[in-house]
Amino acid sequence: MNRDGAAKISCKGPKESLVRIGEPPVYWKSAEELQNGARPLGEFPGGLPGNSPSQQTEDTRRDFLAMMGFTFAAAGLAGCRAPVQNAVPLLTGSDEIVPGVSNFYATTCGGCPSACSLLVKQRDGRPIKIEGNDRSSLFGGTCATGQATVLSLYDGERLHGPLWKGQPVQWPVIDGQVRDALRAADKDKRPIVLLSGTITSPSTLHIIGEWKKRYPSFRHVVYDAVSLSAMRAANAASFGRAAIPHYLFDKARMIVGLEADFLGTWLSPVEFARQYASSRKPEGNFSTHVQFESGFSVTGSNADIRVPVAPSEMGAVALALLRRIGRYAGVTDVPDSTESFADSKKLDAIAEALWRHRGESLIVSGVQDLSVQMAVNALNSWLGNIGKTVDLARPSYQRAGDDAAMAELVEQMNRGEIHTLLLHGVNPAYDYAEPERFTQGLEKVALSISFSDRRDETSSRAHAICPDHHFLESWGDAEPVDSHFSLAQPLIAPLFNTRATAENLLAWLGIESGHHTFLRSFWRENIFPRQNERPDFESFWDRSLQDGVVVVPQKTAAPPVNAFHGDWKTAAHAIVNEPGRADDRYQLHFYESVALRDGRHANNPWLQELPDPISKVTWGNYAAVSPKLARKLGLSEGDVVSLKTEKGQMQIPVFLQPGQHEKSISVALGYGRKQVGKAGQDVGANAFPLRRQSTVNVTLEKTGRTVKLASTQRHFYMEGRPIILESTLKQVRMESAAAESGEALPSLWPEYPQGEHSWGLGIDLTACIGCSACVIACQAENNIPVVGKDQVQRIRAMHWIRVDRYYTGPEDCPASVHQPMMCQHCGHAPCETVCPVHATTTSSEGINQQVYNRCIGTRYCANNCPYKVRRFNWYNYTENAKFDFNMNSPLGRMVLNPDVVVRSRGVMEKCNLCVQRIQLAKNLALQGKRTLADGDIKTACQQACPTQAIVFGDLKDAHSRVAQLHRSQRQYKVLEELGTRPNVAYLKKIRNTTET
Amino acid sequence: MDLAGGGLKALLMGRRFLVVAVLALGLGGLLAGWELSRVGVHQGYAPAQPIAFPHKVHAGDNKIPCLYCHYAARTSRHAGIPPASVCMNCHTLLEKQTVEIEKLKEAVQEQRPIKWIKVHNLPDFVYFNHSQHVLSGVACQRCHGAVEQMDRVQQMSPLTMGWCLECHREHAHIATADFQRVMQDMTHRPVPVAGLDCTSCHY
Amino acid sequence: MPKNFLVATYSNAGRLLQAAHAMKEEKFRIYDVYAPYPIHHLDEAMEIHRSRLPWVTLLLGGAGLLIALLGQFYTVIWDWPMNVGGKPANATLAFIPITFELTVLIGGLATVAALFLRARLYPGKRERLIVEGVTNDTFALVLRKRDTSFDTARARQILEESGADLIEEKAAEL
Amino acid sequence: MSASAMTTIATGVQTLHPPTWVEGNPSLHRITDDIARPLEGRPGKGWWICFGIAFAALLNLGGMVTYLIASGIGVWGLNNSVGWAFDITNFVFWVGIGHAGTLISAILLLFRQKWRTSINRSAEAMTIFAVMCAGLFPAIHMGRPWDAFFIFPYPNQRGPLWPNFRSPLVWDVFAISTYLTISLVFWYLGMIPDLATMRDRLKDRIGRIDKIRKSVFRILSLGWNGSHRTWARYEIVSLVLAGLATPLVLSVHSIVSMDFATSVIPGWHTTIFPPYFVAGAIYSGFGMVLTLLIITRQTMHLKRYITVEHLDKMAKVTMLTGMLVSYGYFSEFFSAWYSGNFYERFHFINRATGPYAWCFYLMVLCNVITPHVLWWKKMRRSVAALFVISILVNIGMWFERFVIIVVSLHRAFLPSGWGMFYPTAIDIGVLVGAFGLFFTCFLLFIRFLPMIAIWEIKGVTERAVHEVIVQEDEAKVAHA
Secondary structure, X not given: OEOOOOOOEEOOOOOOXXXXXXXXXXXXXXXXXXXXXXXXXXXXXXXXXXXXXXXXXXXXXXXXXXXXXXXXXXXHHHHOOOHHHOOOOOOEOOEOOOOOOEEEEEEEOOOOOOOOEEEEEEEOOEEEEEEEOOOOOOOOOOOHHHHHHHHHHOOOOOOOXXXXXXEEOOHHHHHHHHHHHHHHHHHOOOOEEEEEOOOOOHHHHHHHHHHHHHOOOEEEEEOOOOOOHHHHHHHHHHHOOOOEEEEOHHHOOEEEEEOOOOOOOOOOHHHHHHHHHHOXXXXXXXXXXXXXXXXXXXXXXXOOEEEEOOHHHHHHHHHHHHHHHHHHHOOOOOOOOOOOOOOHHHHHHHHHHHHHOOOOEEEEEOOOOHHHHHHHHHHHHHOOOEOOOEEEEEEEOOOOOOHHHHHHHHHHHHOOOOOEEEEEOOOHHHHOOOHHHHHHHHHOOOEEEEOXXXXXXXXXXXXXXXXXXXXXXXXXXXXXXXXXXXXXXXXOOOOOOOOOHHHHHHHHHOOOOOHHHHHHHHHHHHHHHHOOOOOOHHHHHHHHHHHOEEEOOOOOOOOOOOOOOOOHHHHHHHHHOOOOXXXXXXXXXXXXXXXXXXXXXXXXXXXXXXXXXXXXXXXOOOEEEOHHHHHHHOOOOOEEEEEEOOOOEEEEEEEEOOOOOOOEEEEEEOOOOOOOOOOOOOOOOXXXXXXXXXXXXXXXXXXXXXXXXXXXXXXXXXXXXXXXXXEEHHHHHHOOOOOOOOOOOOOOOOOOOOOOOOEEEEEEOOOOOOOOHHHHHHHHHOOOOOOHHHHHHOOOOOOOOEEEEEEEOOOOOOEEEEEEEOOOOOOOOHHHHHOOOOOEEEOOOOOEEEOOOOOXXXXXXXXXXXXXXXXXXXXXXXXXXXXXXXXXXXXHHOOOOOOOOEOOOOOEEOOOOOHHHHHHHHHHXXXXXXXXXXXXXXXXXXXXXXXOOEEEEEOOOOOOHHHHHHHOOOEEOOOHHHOOOOOEEEEOEEEOOOOO | OOOOOHHHHHHOOOHHHHHHHHHHHHHHHXXXXXXXXXXXXXXXXXXXXXXXXXXXXXXXXXXXXXHHHOHXXXXXXXXXXXXXXXXXXXXXXXXXXXXXXXXXXXXXXXXXXXXXXXXXXXXXXXXXXXXHHHHOOOOHHHHHOOHHHOOOOOOOOOOOHHHHHHHXXXXXXOOXXXXXXXXXXXXXXXXXXXXXXXXXOOO | OOEEEEEEEEOOHHHHHHHHHHHHHOOXXXXXXXXXXXXXXXXXXXXXXXXXXXXXXXXXXXXXXHHHHHHHHHHHHHHOOOOOOOOOOOOHHHHHHXXXXXXXXXXXXXXXXXXXXXXXXXXXXXXXXXXXXXXXXXXXXXXXXXXXXXXXXXXXXXXXXXOOOEEEEEEEOO | OOHHHHHHHHHHHHHOOOOOOOOOOOOHHHHHHHHHHHHHOOOOHHHHHHHHHHHHHHHHHHHHHHHHHHHOHHHOOOOOOOOOOHHHHHHHHHHHHXXXXXXXXXXXXXXXXXXXXXXXXXXXXXXXXXXXXXXXXXXXXXXXXXXXXHHOOOOOOOOOOOOOOOOHXXXXXXXXXXXXXXXXXXXXXXXXXXXXXXXXXXXXXXXXXXXXXXXXXXXXXXXXXXXXXXXXXXXXXXXXXXXXHHHHHHHHHHHHHHHHHOOOOOOOXXXXXXXXXXXXXXXXXXXXXXXXXXXXXXXXXXXXXXXXHHHHHHHHHHHHHHHHHHHHHHHHHHHHHHHOOHHHHHHHHHHHHOOOHHHHHHHHHHHHHHHHHHXXXXXXXXXXXXXXXXXXXXXXXXHHHXXXXXXXXXXXXXXXXXXXXXXOHHHHHHHHHHHHHHHHHHHHHHHHOOOOOHHHHHHHOHHHHHHHHHHHHHHHHHHO
């Protein structure tokens, strides 16, 4: 067993020279050694002579030093209050890194364009854990993907330096080549194009603006693999503003979703999840949520009413609502359309509820179709939601993809018109609907430069790869929502010889001052003037850097938002006259998987092994079909089928998904990467190429092959057991709110004396949306290994917290519930009595403690655990070539938490309530000569939870939040009747069926 | 009537042989047991350091407080070996020159990290936090012995779990017979309580 | 030093038994009988009293019981009480199985050890056979000629009457 | 025993003939010869074939265990839902086998069952080898067998930190080791006079091998010289040991059953386990004794000593215990239904209808239906039939343990934790290997040690019994 995850790992502290290509990394055995072994002596006060590492080293290091310097004072101010809130830690004397002490820095997530604000835990110079930034007015908590991005930092497949025509070179070479090419292009006015994903960074956009000025032939094309361009177009047509509105779910009492997985992957899930949960409090306001969707999404699984609808019928749904709302609003000439998908009574009820809550209702649609979006706009504006729950004045910049522009660019490329193509954050060779068309075009481009961090499907075809920093290595900023700014700062000096894209763009403009300097000046000129809280820029900057976020008043010169003037009639008729489809054909529905999203995270083993919140399948995608259809076609789980559209076909195993619309087949995007790295290579099948044509007429054929899906939950029904208790809003309201439950069942034994504290968890099943962020957070915090597809198939996944998902009701349209299940820390734990060697006992503070080095691995405890939450190390998962994931490489092990033992083969492990965090908090309290306060300690799962469904605390303190939850009238304990006396209480799942 | 093999005869000497055998086995067992119990215990370990740094001179004769150099012990789980710069704080000013001090200055000149040898090694699976103990008023000497009298640092304590527990039991307010009563008058001021829970050290 | 014996050998137990009873009648003290299997009803003839070995079993079994009980009480309740599944420290019921096993183990081993000591059986002991085949198919009744008062003639007569196959006087160490 | 008692036996003898436990009324010398022959002659082809197979299996076991310990428990089919399967199934199975021996030698001794004499030696040997096999599994099923010593309460430097005396696993350790020790002692004690016999047979033979064998026998026989004074004590001690071993044999499987009975898992958590496990153990034990004795009496030409009468008796015991086991099965289902406990009911429905139902029905066929064949005397006395039945019994009892362990675990309380167990090649290899170990030991035993208690046989041969009594009467008459 190995206490220091750090041990035997090359550490690259922020102040330490970079590992340059060919230079052996500095190895150190312990934090002490790190301190004087791995740090150059040059940076101590009184600047000892010598020590001048190579040029670019100096730069980065100075940046970091600078940042440290700047934030001295600020740290002093904010430091005393709550250290965890510091953007920059208190610095004692010479060294900002005390070995063994973690610092937290605010930064901005680069996992997806949602640009959530984060706090990152930095230990011994390494970022090892990502947490949500509670200072943010938009976000709180994180998503699973965000949690996992820290592992991507230590991905060995990242390029170690720039490549020119496949050969490693030094930056000046690249710079020279590029400058010449640009000059040439500029001379004969040939187009220079930056093809990027959505860029939320105002400073980078500013640089791009500079490029436009400098090179008249320069053009910026934004391409999102999964884009919302139809909505932008619709908004342009309806309100004169081509933007994505900022939705306010927390202000809505009636929410209708059309194929929009806004709690899972759509637009800004963390933000929406937070809003959504806050609008659904049984004690306060409780919105009603209706979801029309073809596949079973996380969002759908939380809806009060979920209506399975074929993708082709989404328009009809919008129209059906439009017609009814129209009647209320006095518009009568909405054309009729089919309503086969739901009985009209239900629709009437929904429409009635919408109208009753006009101004505080919200309809969102993720359908990439202009007419549907027009209809939705009409609905929202007739219901008076514009400006209330749909904010166009302060739009969201989180998706800016423009499909038309992209299509045109590809044509131009194929006509050989494009001279220089810069590719940033895009991978069209993999995720463009017509990949080969794109790659053909790419060959005709004179100079193509990719900023990708690795050799992927696209970058490997480009002339040059200028690998970008991981976002944890670089400066940056973001404006996810208009006037909501956030900053990003480096948590570690770049591991490899990479360079920030912004840095490149600046360099190639001839601006040598460096990205950090530019960023500061940009903020000084553009953002600092828009606020009046801070008189001088320095303090403004420091504060912003600490908080990570700053909200400023809106630009006075914001473009106006006109009243709705969209031509909804044409849209309506377009929907009505939409081509019908043959009945023997099926419709494909594509969705982003909660873990991999559009596939950019495919090489992240944590995410590959994260069970899908609904199907619980890991390591690969599948074609979800309804059990009814499966019976009709004689399909069973794992049968590989081939899906054919007019232009393409793919082979993929089927999964029987209750609640799937009978005519639709859902396939997750983002899988089947060909070039990404050993973890993600050829996992699943790539569905992007099937999106090119209408996905309405798809044929399905058996191939006869069968594969085994790696699922972590194999039985989906509760068998009538009281595991998840449900209730409706009505009932809860009827029961007297005063009623408090929670007295334990009688026991045969005398009460065991309790210690100073009694730790416990409270989990609100109403708030839990099943997003699984907690699973990855726990994995990152507790050094939980990845075991791979084969082991998952053998039911040996190691996650300490799993989110159980059960269906209730009919299989064609079941309701579903999520239940985070971790060790229940029983007061009378069955596992403890049977352990022959006292390897698991109850601590004086109520923790069911597992002592790895005492365990001899009889597995008796796991057998006797009614909750089956104990995990056994069937093999050595560390430094074992059979499990070649992050724990098998020194680089990958840098992510390990040095405060948690890395378990060896043959021992049992399980949730220990993040006892390392408890001990740390106690120690800090001791240092601060204060007592522990409620909320001082947050478990990893609790911190990550965007809906605050998980609450940790001291049950002995009657006023603590957790104690209140344990007294709540909704509280119950799973399998309490066994007399296990869990310290984890669940709050009943509440559905709001009152409205309809 | 004779039986095979002279060696066998010796073996079959009879009762006396039996007694001897039993005693031998007993003694052997005891010895083996003792040896096994010392496996992994390095009490008295005193490796030669790359620079023969005399704690006697610094902490003893010149009375430099432990925490001046090992400042991290206040805030971190690691006491920390001071960076060479801390040494230089004084040694840039001091005239005194010795071979050892030369080594130090050389190292600083050449940016060559000094590779000290760790003397006190706890097993990987136990979590020990210096600050917790320092702040609870445990004297450094309690575990490290009279370092200020050592020329070369030596591991004084066995660093076994039993040894830790001796002290923890002394200071434990947990799991003793009158536990209930103790809990009652235990104020919520953070009384440094030496834990006897497994998770005090193992997680 | 060798002693003098009067040895009668038989080829079956019946006659030997008869002879033994006759000897008892005549107040002869039978030194010992050697046989390939235990002959019942010989005890009274040889005035062998019931062995006291079972007391060893009782005493050491009791000792085992105490060791087990005290050991468990000491470790679980006194030395380091732990909260195991919220059960009270005093888990006497849980001690029963081990207590029982140790009682049996120590009691049983002690009894056998006692037998070996009492009967002077130990590895490497040279067997001393009064006549060939007493471990196979021969039965031997042995009288010790302690002094002149031993009426050899009478003894021989009785033995002959009992139909011994062979009667001989021999000096031997037994 | 008093003379009056004697006469009753005498009359008994004269009026009705007791079953003859040795056929053909051989002389004492003949008995010695018959039983000693296999040890002194060269082993037959049959023995070599059996030994070859068994030894191959043993080697396979060695390989499997090495691989297991080198790479981790993951090489078995176990998973987080089913933490025990073949390993503990085999453990319980072998412990069960181990019960017949002590039962025959101890309990039947207390009940003065003379028919035990010709089978008890080999039955005890079987016990010891079976318990050895059993002991193997708890050791190798651990994730970290090299730390197994944590289980023993010895003063240590960890505090000291003691084992958890509440855990049935610790009880197991004590029960199994005690059982093994006492059985060994009992077995050895019973063998001492016969070892002496073997020693003395070798007296006049010359030749290196024989010399060595003789001196080995000499060491083992502790200088036994047939003294009746020793015999007297010897018999007392045998009785005492029998008295100790009887409750011991019952306790061992009761404790093993508590591994399950003390847990919370439906299908494990039941109070009927101790008696039901003991019955099952004896049932399977007699099954195995039958198998072995039928083989040996055929191959080693000992039909005269292991008679059809013996087989008949054993068949009766088998049938009786078989029916006890059946009762256990029935009452489990009954109490599940009667308790109204949801999980309990679900478990037993699942046992009979779930994915592992076939194991359940195989078990019922072998353990509930098969024994009733033995109502027919013909069957009880037909060697072939008994052989088949004994094999079926063993299969049935193995599956009983598999059903109890795996079926209970694979669908416990939370459906989210449900999962199937599929054995791997290693699982099966270890299972086979254990049989290899067992049969290798047994074959070596019948080759090198007297597999029938010579002195006890002599004690019960008709000639001995009869003549003693006749002479006794004459003696009395003479007196009167």
